[in-house]
Amino acid sequence: MPSINLTITGTGSYLPATVLNSTDIDDRMGWARGECEARFGIARRHVAMPDETSSFMGAEAARRAMEMAGCGPQDLDLILGACGVMEQPIPSTATLVQDRLGLGRSGIAAFDVNATCLSFLQALDLAALHVQCGRVRRALVFSSDIASVGLDWNRPEAAAIFGDGAAAVVVEAGGKGAVLAHDFQTYAHGHDACVLAAGGTRVNPARGIAPGEDRFRMDGGKAFKLASRYLPRFLQRLLQKAGVGLAGIGCIIPHQASAQALQHAARNLWLPPGRVIDIFARTGNQIAASIPTALDHAVRSGRLVRGDVALLMGTSAGISVGGMMVRF
Template identity: 65%
Template structure:
């Protein structure tokens, strides 16, 4: 079905009011000032206050994207939530966002898609299918994550780098295009990134084991599973898109970590000017990471109309995903 005329008409993002500096992270960890930056490359990250729920942040980002797209909320035909962790199990975060947009009686379909850090790319793919099939003319896709509520501070390699935030896009048919999309999962890495509580196995009604409600990460395992497959995956994706690496105007990666961004730039032989890197200012925002980076690229001028971008990342599972778009 590729390429398709699906176009990103508008982007938006939201960062929580509270900006936590690396010095504050150092103090919490009992480290000397500057240690978290030297180890993890993070200068600050944003942490949501109690009133900044996932649906609140997503709605703020959606309003920006709608404004850029010149689209009113009632003109939407589909709302897709793409969060790594939902605001609540039932109903979905997309339902809460539909309500916040003043669309409670609209009947506009709203549902969630979850692929952890790659939820946005998978929702983008579903939106593309709806648009290509003529089932929708305007689609809102949003991601919002509050990683700060589930961090295990006895594991600073993960706790120090995650931040909160939200981002959104409005899609329609125009002169842009989705040139190719790919997604692969390797469950040999299923233990690399785990948040056990919140489902039917480990929950407050039955009792949770110690640590189940906190995010656990084996960064080494995640890296090993993903890194050995990423070059082949990207080579195939770009070939299907009909684009060489040097023809990409912009690479929009998941901001997994400073080390991961350095690896993808070096191992895949991208020019550093091609890769949008905002990790030091935002940290890893889970599913909101890619669309937040995309919004930054658009608003900073790194990605302009008619240019080609690669959106790429990895997620818990372990999964690898990428989408090549003409903006």
């Protein structure tokens, strides 16, 4: 497939004001000080308070992205929500963000795209396709996730690594940027590795929720093994699609799944360590917000500059693997 000419003109992110340090988790679990950070490679993460809803955080990140892009809410043609977990089942989080941006009477299309931790990549690809078809000139894509509300602290190996936050990008037709390649693969035999059962039609309050069904459950070992099996061939195929080798990538922006996953990817996929964005120790796994938050960090810290080719990649519940090569 030919590349799609569009440019990421703005990035933005939002982190809740409340910080949960790993030493706080040590105290909660009765561990020795420093054990949480030593085991999971995370020093702190941010936790949303009740007034910091998914739509609130998404709108704040969107405003920062629009400020960088030099545009206002009224200049948007499309708003795509890309959250791993929605604020509420109906209506979409994108609808709620549209209203928070003062666009509630605008008629601008707003809807959600969900692929759990890879929702941002799938929504960004959809925005690119809309641009390619000439349907939109400027789109907002945001991810906002509050993992802290669904953690099971009886399973600290999963609960200890998650954090809350939001991030957004503005993309525009034309410019010097491009989507060089995109790929997404799902291996549903691993669907039970990462599960949040409640919230849909099968497990809901009207019918009763059994203990634990309203909490996130993860078999980290199974998810890790499945992802490790499929990622090398997936990355090779993505690079071939883009016509770019690892040496031609200026910045690698992975999903911040865990410290172990980041280290394993860098080692086994032969990723140049100096080009990999790793903010996991400061933010944790923010579900779908992880990749765009790392992207915003890369842009604002100068790690990703105009003209660079960036690799965005990761895994998600499903199990799915996904990636995108973009010229920034």
